[in-house]
Amino acid sequence: MVELAARKHVQFILSKAKEKNSYESVLMEHIRMNGHTGCQHDSGGFGGNIGHDPHILYTLSAVQVLALFNKVDVLDVEKVANYVAGLQNEDGSFSGDMWGEVDTRFSYIAICCLALLHHLDKINVEKAVDYILSCKNHDGGFGCTPGGESHAGQIFCCVGALAITGSLHRIDKDLLGWWLCERQVKSGGLNGRPEKLPDVCYSWWVLSSLIMIDRVHWIDKEKLVKFILDCQDIENGGISDRPDDACDAYHTYFGVAGLSLLEYPGVKPIDPAYALPVDVVNRIILGIKA
């Protein structure tokens, strides 16, 4: 089997960070978090960039990045937590911003963010959990809102939120595990929905969910490792969605994160619910100093 070309991937990511004038990076500037202080609004929420409106998505990104570098204390924690908590609706769901679109992704983001800030007390956790459970489908999976089609990304968010709030006992793990393990295709890769092609980024969403519900032994882990390694560009670094496709930073991150969950030798362990290194989560949530 080919090995992980770790050094090449680091170079690949660093080179991507320097491309500031490409078509993608200009038009995607709303998701490029440059200076954090400039992106924070009076409301306490973060926008994707200077001049962009706040959204719960960028607020979690900001908190995660600061958590990673042990710099959460530069924030007005109270203010950020109030912004996030203010997005909870009467039925327990969360809106992404003041315009009201509801999605279980926002439930995860809110819960993850508030857990990292030690402020879960600011929301009605019970109602938040009940809302997530109301988005469960007959196939065991979860969608964006009640009745929404099951999707690996949404499932990760729902399972992650339930894991953080200690509510995993409220779902049928076997039924969900069934849907998740049927995402593995013959090549060993995982897809995100029925009839879709396998994709490295879905390896992460499906795999982390399987780990959280303790059903990861239902898939063939070795074949998945091989699939991810086959998606590497050994010469120039980077990981792509499928073997022989073009590499990007997004799939490189999720590829390495997937290998970490698969306990690939030499990769730092990552927490499946917070999507942060285990030592960072231990430091913040459990107060354990490394």
Next chain:
Amino acid sequence: MDEEANAGGLLSQFEQILESDPAIDEIGFVHPSQFVNLNEQARHSVPSSSGSVCNVLCSAEGNTMFWNRDHKLGISTEVLIPLYREAKHALMAANRTGIESEIMNHSRAALLISSDFGTAWHSRKIVLLKKHKLSTFLEELIFSVLVLSYAPKCEHAWSHRRWVIKSIAGKCSTLQEIVTKESELVEKIAERSKMNYRAWYHRCWLVSYMTTEQSLHELKRSRKWAGLHVADHSCFHYRRQLMLSILEDRCCKQENVSSSYSVKINQLWKEELDWDEMLIKRYIGREALWLHRRFLSLFWIKHFLTGHTGLPSHWKHKTSMNNDFGIFVDHELNLLQSCSIIPDNNFDDYQAQATYSATYMLWLIKQIPDSSGFEFREKLRTENLKALLNKACSEMSSTWDSLVAYAETSDHYAKES
């Protein structure tokens, strides 16, 4: 010419094109090299009856920047970055001054270049709320179709439409008509943007705004499309949402609902099962069709064959129910039988068919309530299914081991209790 002045001209040129042709219904980004082909095609095609002309706008250097013909607008990929920057700055300035027409114009220009620019969508919402006019809300539905023409998966555009519909619901007499049109739009977009989760999510969202008659009509109407796109799982999920809403409606109204309505729903379910079986036999090895069958069978058993029907006096006919259940089980076993034959040629599809039929059975064993599942388990030994799975798809043997073990454990529990 300095860059700033050039870019400034760009935005006003772009906005002028949009103003002069309000019927533009499609936008695309075109690489400079492709304009040559486009012009070539335009020259050779016969002018249409509407007498359409091709409008081309070039830069000072003679490079094509905008290309408009038959209300299809091509924008050169070379001008995207300066145009976006200019539109964004103009929009920010307009937001500060609060001049509504400028906000609408510049946000439109910006969103036709970068559909994910959330702040621009928000600026429009603020103006709409201030104006508070039904016609301006409805114009947003037309504008966001244009965005979807080049970015069919754009979450902002879909969510903007939902926001508009929520805002006008209750104030608009043509809501049912709008819902129908939305549904048609999704189908049109799904045709060229395959497996578009965002588009289908939008269609499922519409179900809550539909009357039962509308849901029944949608179910009928979307059948043909589904039959032609059997790999698009989202379409089948949409049908399930329609069926559930129809079923739920019956459950809510059960006291004063006529029994003929119940018979009608029973029939509808039966027809869907037959139709699904027909597709399964025609299109070999399609996962979406088998997953649809899991749902249909589960609810068929739950609502029509066992005691959870909500039908008054259902329990009086228990014997006949049991009989119906036996017929159902035998039918599904026959289907399994016919789908588990793997001929030597055409390997992959038939292997997939056998695999899906076996996991379907395993799933049913697991999902059927213990009291009625007994008959199933008697007739179907899990070891046979395991053998079939390993024959059809040995690559996934570890998964089959887990699933069969899981089905067997519950089997064991059922026998003990």
